[in-house]
Amino acid sequence: MPSQDYAEQLKRQLVFLRNSAAAYDAGHVVEAVRIGVVIRVLCHDTPRSVSLLQHMGQKSSLELVTTAKTVPGHLLATVDFAELMAGITFGNDLVYDPLPKGSPTVPCPSWWDQPVFCRDKVMYTRKDIVLAAANKDGGAHVDAPDENLLALQEGFWNKTTTNADGIKTTVSLSNNHFRMLRRFADELLNSQELIKLTD
16 A cells, blocks of 8 residues: 555544544543554554554654653552553542643554553553453454453442432442543644654
Protein backbone atom coordinates (compact mmCIF):
# COMPACT_ATOMS: atom_id res chain seq x y z
CA MET A 1 0.00 0.00 0.00
CA PRO A 2 1.42 3.45 -0.88
CA SER A 3 2.63 5.47 2.08
CA GLN A 4 0.00 8.15 1.42
CA ASP A 5 -2.70 5.50 1.84
CA TYR A 6 -1.24 4.61 5.24
CA ALA A 7 -1.52 8.27 6.24
CA GLU A 8 -5.18 8.19 5.19
CA GLN A 9 -5.69 5.02 7.23
CA LEU A 10 -4.11 6.75 10.23
CA LYS A 11 -6.46 9.72 9.79
CA ARG A 12 -9.38 7.30 9.78
CA GLN A 13 -8.20 5.55 12.95
CA LEU A 14 -7.74 8.87 14.75
CA VAL A 15 -11.29 9.87 13.76
CA PHE A 16 -12.50 6.60 15.28
CA LEU A 17 -10.48 7.34 18.39
CA ARG A 18 -11.87 10.87 18.78
CA ASN A 19 -15.44 9.67 18.20
CA SER A 20 -15.13 6.87 20.73
CA ALA A 21 -13.58 9.21 23.29
CA ALA A 22 -16.46 11.68 22.80
CA ALA A 23 -19.04 8.90 23.16
CA TYR A 24 -17.31 7.69 26.33
CA ASP A 25 -17.38 11.22 27.74
CA ALA A 26 -21.10 11.44 26.92
CA GLY A 27 -21.74 8.49 29.22
CA HIS A 28 -21.34 5.52 26.88
CA VAL A 29 -18.43 4.02 28.79
CA VAL A 30 -18.57 0.69 26.94
CA GLU A 31 -17.18 2.62 23.97
CA ALA A 32 -13.82 2.09 25.69
CA VAL A 33 -13.54 -1.35 24.10
CA ARG A 34 -13.59 0.30 20.67
CA ILE A 35 -10.80 2.58 21.82
CA GLY A 36 -8.93 -0.65 22.51
CA VAL A 37 -9.51 -1.84 18.94
CA VAL A 38 -8.09 1.36 17.45
CA ILE A 39 -5.00 1.17 19.65
CA ARG A 40 -4.52 -2.47 18.67
CA VAL A 41 -4.65 -1.49 14.98
CA LEU A 42 -2.04 1.20 15.59
CA CYS A 43 0.41 -0.70 17.80
CA HIS A 44 -0.01 -4.48 17.89
CA ASP A 45 2.23 -6.70 15.77
CA THR A 46 1.98 -10.48 15.50
CA PRO A 47 3.53 -13.07 13.16
CA ARG A 48 0.31 -12.83 11.12
CA SER A 49 -0.49 -9.13 11.19
CA VAL A 50 1.40 -5.85 11.07
CA SER A 51 0.41 -2.74 12.98
CA LEU A 52 -0.34 0.45 11.08
CA LEU A 53 2.57 2.30 12.69
CA GLN A 54 4.90 -0.54 11.69
CA HIS A 55 3.59 -0.38 8.11
CA MET A 56 4.42 3.32 8.15
CA GLY A 57 7.96 2.62 9.37
CA GLN A 58 7.35 4.77 12.44
CA LYS A 59 6.72 2.42 15.32
CA SER A 60 10.27 2.10 16.64
CA SER A 61 10.99 5.84 16.83
CA LEU A 62 7.61 7.57 17.18
CA GLU A 63 7.31 9.45 20.50
CA LEU A 64 4.00 9.12 22.35
CA VAL A 65 2.76 11.00 25.40
CA THR A 66 2.72 9.03 28.63
CA THR A 67 1.09 9.83 31.95
CA ALA A 68 2.18 6.59 33.62
CA LYS A 69 4.34 7.01 36.69
CA THR A 70 7.70 5.30 36.56
CA VAL A 71 8.16 3.00 39.53
CA PRO A 72 11.18 0.71 39.95
CA GLY A 73 10.28 -2.91 39.27
CA HIS A 74 11.69 -4.11 42.58
CA LEU A 75 9.23 -1.83 44.40
CA LEU A 76 6.24 -2.90 42.35
CA ALA A 77 7.08 -6.54 43.04
CA THR A 78 6.15 -5.91 46.67
CA VAL A 79 2.85 -4.11 45.96
CA ASP A 80 -0.51 -5.88 45.95
CA PHE A 81 -2.26 -3.10 44.08
CA ALA A 82 -1.22 0.06 42.24
CA GLU A 83 -2.76 2.15 39.49
CA LEU A 84 0.15 3.96 37.88
CA MET A 85 -1.63 6.44 35.62
CA ALA A 86 -1.17 9.94 37.04
CA GLY A 87 -4.00 12.32 37.78
CA ILE A 88 -6.79 10.12 39.09
CA THR A 89 -9.57 11.96 40.92
CA PHE A 90 -11.75 10.37 43.57
CA GLY A 91 -15.27 11.81 43.36
CA ASN A 92 -18.66 10.35 42.56
CA ASP A 93 -16.73 8.21 40.12
CA LEU A 94 -13.07 7.61 39.44
CA VAL A 95 -11.88 9.74 36.56
CA TYR A 96 -8.61 11.13 35.27
CA ASP A 97 -7.87 14.83 35.33
CA PRO A 98 -7.25 16.56 31.99
CA LEU A 99 -3.95 15.57 30.46
CA PRO A 100 -1.20 17.71 32.03
CA LYS A 101 0.52 20.07 29.61
CA GLY A 102 4.12 19.16 28.96
CA SER A 103 3.60 15.46 29.71
CA PRO A 104 6.70 13.43 28.83
CA THR A 105 6.97 11.23 25.77
CA VAL A 106 8.49 7.80 25.22
CA PRO A 107 9.09 5.74 22.06
CA CYS A 108 6.04 3.78 20.94
CA PRO A 109 7.44 0.33 21.88
CA SER A 110 8.15 1.59 25.40
CA TRP A 111 4.68 3.17 25.61
CA TRP A 112 3.06 -0.09 24.49
CA ASP A 113 4.96 -2.18 27.05
CA GLN A 114 4.93 0.34 29.90
CA PRO A 115 3.41 -0.95 33.18
CA VAL A 116 0.28 1.02 34.07
CA PHE A 117 -1.38 -1.19 36.67
CA CYS A 118 -0.40 -3.78 39.27
CA ARG A 119 -2.67 -6.25 41.04
CA ASP A 120 -1.69 -9.16 43.28
CA LYS A 121 1.95 -8.49 42.38
CA VAL A 122 1.22 -8.97 38.66
CA MET A 123 2.17 -6.13 36.30
CA TYR A 124 -0.15 -5.08 33.47
CA THR A 125 1.01 -2.99 30.52
CA ARG A 126 -0.98 -0.92 28.06
CA LYS A 127 -0.63 -3.87 25.69
CA ASP A 128 -2.23 -6.22 28.23
CA ILE A 129 -5.16 -3.88 28.79
CA VAL A 130 -5.73 -3.10 25.10
CA LEU A 131 -5.64 -6.75 24.06
CA ALA A 132 -7.92 -7.80 26.91
CA ALA A 133 -10.52 -5.28 25.68
CA ALA A 134 -10.07 -5.91 21.96
CA ASN A 135 -9.60 -9.69 21.97
CA LYS A 136 -11.73 -10.83 24.89
CA ASP A 137 -14.20 -8.14 25.94
CA GLY A 138 -16.06 -7.50 22.68
CA GLY A 139 -13.88 -4.94 20.95
CA ALA A 140 -13.10 -7.19 18.00
CA HIS A 141 -13.71 -10.60 19.59
CA VAL A 142 -15.76 -12.03 22.42
CA ASP A 143 -14.07 -14.80 24.33
CA ALA A 144 -14.02 -16.28 27.81
CA PRO A 145 -12.29 -13.81 30.13
CA ASP A 146 -8.72 -14.73 30.91
CA GLU A 147 -6.82 -13.81 34.08
CA ASN A 148 -5.82 -10.44 32.64
CA LEU A 149 -9.36 -9.39 31.82
CA LEU A 150 -10.79 -10.68 35.10
CA ALA A 151 -8.17 -8.73 37.05
CA LEU A 152 -9.29 -5.56 35.26
CA GLN A 153 -13.04 -6.21 35.34
CA GLU A 154 -13.37 -7.17 38.97
CA GLY A 155 -13.82 -4.29 41.35
CA PHE A 156 -10.74 -3.21 43.26
CA TRP A 157 -12.09 0.23 44.23
CA ASN A 158 -15.19 0.58 46.41
CA LYS A 159 -17.68 3.43 46.34
CA THR A 160 -19.75 4.18 49.45
CA THR A 161 -22.79 6.45 49.40
CA THR A 162 -24.97 7.54 52.28
CA ASN A 163 -28.71 7.70 51.62
CA ALA A 164 -31.02 10.34 53.10
CA ASP A 165 -32.01 7.88 55.83
CA GLY A 166 -28.39 7.47 56.86
CA ILE A 167 -27.97 3.97 55.44
CA LYS A 168 -24.64 3.46 53.69
CA THR A 169 -24.33 1.45 50.50
CA THR A 170 -21.00 0.16 49.24
CA VAL A 171 -20.49 -1.17 45.72
CA SER A 172 -17.39 -2.32 43.88
CA LEU A 173 -16.41 -0.31 40.82
CA SER A 174 -15.97 -2.76 37.97
CA ASN A 175 -14.56 -2.53 34.44
CA ASN A 176 -11.67 -0.37 35.55
CA HIS A 177 -9.95 -0.98 32.22
CA PHE A 178 -12.53 1.28 30.55
CA ARG A 179 -11.16 4.28 32.43
CA MET A 180 -7.57 3.36 31.54
CA LEU A 181 -8.40 2.92 27.85
CA ARG A 182 -9.98 6.37 27.79
CA ARG A 183 -6.75 7.78 29.24
CA PHE A 184 -4.69 5.99 26.60
CA ALA A 185 -6.84 7.69 23.95
CA ASP A 186 -6.00 11.11 25.44
CA GLU A 187 -2.31 10.26 25.41
CA LEU A 188 -2.42 9.35 21.72
CA LEU A 189 -4.58 12.31 20.70
CA ASN A 190 -2.07 14.63 22.38
CA SER A 191 1.00 13.01 20.80
CA GLN A 192 2.12 15.60 18.28
CA GLU A 193 4.45 13.27 16.38
CA LEU A 194 1.53 10.90 15.78
CA ILE A 195 -0.77 13.68 14.62
CA LYS A 196 1.89 15.02 12.21
CA LEU A 197 1.95 11.64 10.42
CA THR A 198 -1.49 12.46 9.01
CA ASP A 199 -0.20 15.56 7.14
